[in-house]
Amino acid sequence: MSLDVTWALAWVRRTAQVVAENRDLLVELDRQIGDGDHGENLNRGFAAVIGKLDGAEPPELVGDVLKTVATTLMSTVGGAAGPLYGTAYLRAAKVTGVASLDAAGVVALLEAGLEGIVARGKAQPGEKTMVDAWTPAVTAAQDAAANGASAEQVLVAAAEAAEAGAVATDPLVATKGRASYLGERSAGHRDPGAASSALVIRAAAEAAGTASATA
Amino acid sequence: MTVARVALVLVSHSRAAAEGVAEIAAQMAPDVAIVAAGGMPEGIGTSFERVLDAIEEGAAAAQEGSGADGGGVAVLTDLGSAVLTTESVLEAVDEDVAARVRLVDGPFLEGAVAAAVRAQQGGDLDEVVTAGEAAGDWSTSRTSGPRDGAASAGAPDAAGAAAAGEAVRRTVVLRNPLGLHARPAALLARAVADLGVPLTVDGVDGASVLALMALGAAGGHELVVEASGPGAAEAVDAVVRLVDEGFGEV
Numbered sequence: 086m087s088l089d090v091t092w093a094l095a096w097v098r099r100t101a102q103v104v105a106e107n108r109d110l111l112v113e114l115d116r117q118i119g120d121g122d123h124g125e126n127l128n129r130g131f132a133a134v135i136g137k138l139d140g141a142e143p144p145e146l147v148g149d150v151l152k153t154v155a156t157t158l159m160s161t162v163g164g165a166a167g168p169l170y171g172t173a174y175l176r177a178a179k180v181t182g183v184a185s186l187d188a189a190g191v192v193a194l195l196e197a198g199l200e201g202i203v204a205r206g207k208a209q210p211g212e213k214t215m216v217d218a219w220t221p222a223v224t225a226a227q228d229a230a231a232n233g234a235s236a237e238q239v240l241v242a243a244a245e246a247a248e249a250g251a252v253a254t255d256p257l258v259a260t261k262g263r264a265s266y267l268g269e270r271s272a273g274h275r276d277p278g279a280a281s282s283a284l285v286i287r288a289a290a291e292a293a294g295t296a297s298a299t300a
Numbered sequence: 301m302t303v304a305r306v307a308l309v310l311v312s313h314s315r316a317a318a319e320g321v322a323e324i325a326a327q328m329a330p331d332v333a334i335v336a337a338g339g340m341p342e343g344i345g346t347s348f349e350r351v352l353d354a355i356e357e358g359a360a361a362a363q364e365g366s367g368a369d370g371g372g373v374a375v376l377t378d379l380g381s382a383v384l385t386t387e388s389v390l391e392a393v394d395e396d397v398a399a400r401v402r403l404v405d406g407p408f409l410e411g412a413v414a415a416a417v418r419a420q421q422g423g424d425l426d427e428v429v430t431a432g433e434a435a436g437d438w439s440t441s442r443t444s445g446p447r448d449g450a451a452s453a454g455a456p457d458a459a460g461a462a463a464a465g466e467a468v469r470r471t472v473v474l475r476n477p478l479g480l481h482a483r484p485a486a487l488l489a490r491a492v493a494d495l496g497v498p499l500t501v502d503g504v505d506g507a508s509v510l511a512l513m514a515l516g517a518a519g520g521h522e523l524v525v526e527a528s529g530p531g532a533a534e535a536v537d538a539v540v541r542l543v544d545e546g547f548g549e550v
Contacts, residue, residue, distance in 0.1 A: 089357035122345070129342070163313075163345020168388040172346075205384055231540060262380060 088293055089185035093150035094138065095292035099118035101131035103284045104148050114277040118264040122164055123277040131172075133234040147186055151178035151194075165262060166278065169202050169215065170285075176201030188230040191239045195223045195286075206261070213257035213264060213271060215278035222286050240290035251279040252292040301304035305366030306419040306428045307333035307358035309401075310412055311351055311386050312378040317341030321376075321409050328486035328509065333361030346385040352500040355389055359397045372425030373401040374415050374432060378408045400425070404432035410510060411435040417486055417509045421493040435510055467528040472540040476549035486493035486507050493541055497535035499527040506539065 104111075104127045117236030135155045144150050149175045159171030161229070169297040176197040181190065198217040225246035229239045259271040262278075308325065312318040318338025326334050337354035340347040355373060362371030377383050383403065390398045402425055404411050415432035421430065474480060480488070492499050492506035502524055504511035517523060523537045 115384065120344075128346070161348060163340040163342065163381075164463045165384055167346075167348065168384035171388060203389065 087185040087187055087285045088147070088191065088240075089145055090144055090150060092185075092234045092292055093238075094143070096289045097134055097138065097150060097154055099241055099292045100285050100287040101135050101182070103288050104128050104131050104196075105129070107281075107284060109272075111277050111281055114275055116266055118259065118271045119277060120164070123166060123281065126162045126164050126166055127170075127281055130158045130167065133157050133161040146182050146184060147190075147194075148178040148181040150185070151175075165206065168276070169206050172201035172205040172220075173198040182192065186236055186238045188234055188236045191236045192223075192226045192230045195219070195226050195243055199223050205286055208261045211257065212261040213259040213276045213279075214256050214261050215276070215282040217254045217257070217276065218247040218250040218279040218282035218286070220231060221250040222282075231242075237290070237293040237294075238295050240286070243284070244287040244290040246281040251275060251283040252280045303365035304329070304332040304419045304422065305371040306361055306415075306423065306425050307335065307362040307365075307371065307373050308352045308412060308416055308419065308428075309335045309337055309351070309358045309375045310408070311346060311354070311375060311382040312336075312338035312408065313344050313346055313382060314378075315425040316414055317378065317408075321412050323477060325412045325416035328413065328482060329420035330418040332416050333358060333365070334412075335361075348381045348385055348389060351385055352366065352388045352392065355393060355401060356397065359400060362400070370396075370400050372428070374419070374425065374428045375401060375403050376406070376408050376412045376415065377403065377434060389468050401481075402429045403447050404429050406433040406436045414508070414510050417489060418493075420448075420486075421490050421507075434508075435462075440445060454489070465530065466471055467526060468532040468536045469526045470536050470540050471524050472543045473522045474517055474519050474543060476546040477519040478549065479521060480512055480515055480523075481504075482513060484549070488539070488542060490514055492535075492539060494540060495530065495535045496533070497531045499525065499539060500533075500537050501525055501539070 090121065108124040108128045111127060115121050115123035134154050137153055137157050142204055147284045155171045155174035155178060158174065159167055161294060177194045180197045186194065202219060208214055208216045210220045222243040226239045226243040229242040254276040256268055256272055259265045259267065266270045310318045310322050315338040318336035320338040322334045334335060335354040335358045337350045358373040362373055365371055375386055377386055390401060414435040416427045418428045418431035474483065486509050489507050489509040489512055499506040501512060502515050504515060504529060514540035523543060525536050527535050
């Protein structure tokens with residue numbers, strides 16, 4: 086099963102849906118170790134993305150969808166998540182200027198997304214940020230693809246790793262972002278950016294599952 | 301009115317904070333374009349669009365003030381994501397605009413004030429950025445310098461400056477009741493910068509408006525003005541005269 090524009094659009098819609106469903110959870114996580122607006126920001130951002138996509142011609146390439154996500158998030162999400170997710174999707178768009186993605190294409194998408202986040206935010210793994218969800222996700226995707234997994238299977242592996250990565254942020258002390266102002270007190274709480282990243286990547290896998298189920 | 305060749309853009313999570321800091325800085329830098337870019341339509345946060353518009357506005361103003369070389373834009377930011385948003389904007393604007401924009405790694409309010417004053421003094425982009433960044437450590441770098449003006453014998457700062465030539469030293473009493481508050485400090489700093497001779501006032505850099513303000517020198521306080529090297533005597537005399545005239549407040 087290859088992942089085309091239909092999949093990309095389904096991914097974005099699924100993301101908007103889970104972000105809306107988890108808005109209060111993300112707000113609460115961010116309230117504990119941040120400024121309490123992560124869920125609100127992402128919800129607003131993805132709702133705006135849906136609005137943009139609904140009003141436009143269906144794009145031809147996967148990257149076109151991702152670029153719309155990038156620019157919309159960049160201009161509607163006001164915290165660090167705007168520039169970080171925006172740059173992730175923008176870099177991913179640059180390497181997915183194709184009609185559909187195979188396993189290698191999915192790996193490239195995720196790698197570019199992580200590169201964008203690191204280039205923009207300059208966080209390393211272990212600093213209690215979204216990088217701690219994306220890094221294991223990329224590693225898992227690379228391993229799966231190297232072992233001959235399908236595009237959908239690569240996404241599933243990435244999603245599982247991202248979820249585990251988000252949970253693994255719980256004991257960490259934040260050394261980046263607003264949470265770093267809390268120092269030791271940031272330990273014992275999940276990083277909201279890692280949590281939302283896991284939701285985003287899982288949504289990609291679910292959209293692929295739906296796509297192959299209807300193929 | 302001439303427009304300075306470096307403009308400032310203030311990026312904050314809060315519209316009120318950006319506008320407030322812009323107002324404070326503008327008081328001491330009337331000819332500098334200072335563009336506030338704070339908050340989002342929804343409230344607290346940084347807005348890509350707002351920052352984009354502000355940088356383009358600042359670039360245009362700096363261009364007007366500088367002519368051929370295009371001038372520059374110094375950007376002050378408050379917290380982390382303001383930096384991220386600004387960097388994202390710089391990736392999105394024309395390369396020739398981005399090339400003339402620099403982020404100042406210094407405190408938001410004090411850095412804006414120091415940068416604005418330096419821009420008012422005619423500083424170029426490097427000088428303005430340096431002034432904004434030095435605002436972060438000026439309070440700890442001022443390690444000596446008499447607070448009361450009288451017991452200043454052998455002040456080490458002056459000795460360092462004197463290595464270049466004869467040290468000239470005079471004292472002058474602040475005649476204006478409020479002493480060396482913001483407005484006179486800015487006037488004094490500008491005058492010292494224009495003189496082009498390294499000069500200290502109570503042991504601190506006379507061209508630094510923040511260092512002068514930090515002296516907290518009240519009316520009646522006796523300032524020690526010191527300089528060395530070529531033009532020192534004339535510079536010290538000029539500063540003494542300026543202080544003695546009372547900054548228009550007497």
